[in-house]
Amino acid sequence: MDAIIKHPALRAFDPETKRPTREEAEEAVRTLIAYMGDDPEREGLVDTPKRVVNAYAELYGGYKQDANAILERVFDDVGGYKDIVLVQDIPFFSHCEHHMVPFVGKVHVAYYPSGGVVGLSKIGRVVDVFARRLQTQEHLTESIAEAIDKVLAPRGLAVMIEAEHMCMAMRGIRKSGVSTTTTRFTGLFEDPAEQVRFITLVRGVQR
Incomplete structure (x- = not known):
């Protein structure tokens, strides 16, 4: 592997x-x-x-870290819980691979367990592993989803990233405060109704 x-x-x-x-x-x-x-x-x-x-x-310490190892330990005794597990507002900073300037924001992750659940702090650590590399926001979204889906094999997974890019705020058109949102949905979250539920949970708590 x-x-x-x-x-x-x-x-x-x-x-x-x-x-x-x-x-x-x-x-x-x-x-x-x-x-x-x-x-x-x-x-x-x-x-x-x-x-x-x-x-x-x-x-850029993420190049030396192993996301799979972080997710390896799963807690099986969850009392039969099968509903959504949502970890949201995970802060991160990363660097755009095009200009090597920062983009910063928050990550929201939700999944339907297929068996056990992973420690909540592990999701935040996985975000850091991939954020501390050069990439686009789109690739960061895919990397987080790929790692969680591969190791946990949940029945459904949702990843949303909201970020501001300094390559847009500090140079070029110099527009600050602009937020970019990217998402990745798998399994049960491919159902539009489940996507609405996820976004409603995220937006509801943010208010």
Whole structure:
């Protein structure tokens, strides 16, 4: 089993053989600083390459995490519960793969258990695994749904992401406060009535 679900473009990428050294990464930051028109050797910037590489290790730490392992433990003793489990308003930040600037928002996940249920905090951790990578919001939505569907095999799954993209707010048309919504529905949630129920639960609590 492919333990760590990857972006399709990464299937053939081997980070162990193609990843640059830390020194090369820091030098790349110095090059970018100089390209922008500043002096990478001035006092305020001399340690910036080191800080940027440290920050990137945290911001993109999802590449080294295993979403499947997070979801492996399931609690079977749920007293016969078969209705919706909804975890909503999970905050996240990610980075657009087109401009490498942030997009931030909330994730809502609901599923109908097929057997046991997973610890509620695990859903939030799965969101973080995929959010801390370069991607589009659409792919983030699919990645979260794919991981949960693959491991838990629920009778139905709903994933909704609402986010604001800084590549739209900080550059380009520079329109702030614009929200983008993406969804993914499987199983029982392919029924429009179930989708309405899910959205009503999410919107109702948000009010």
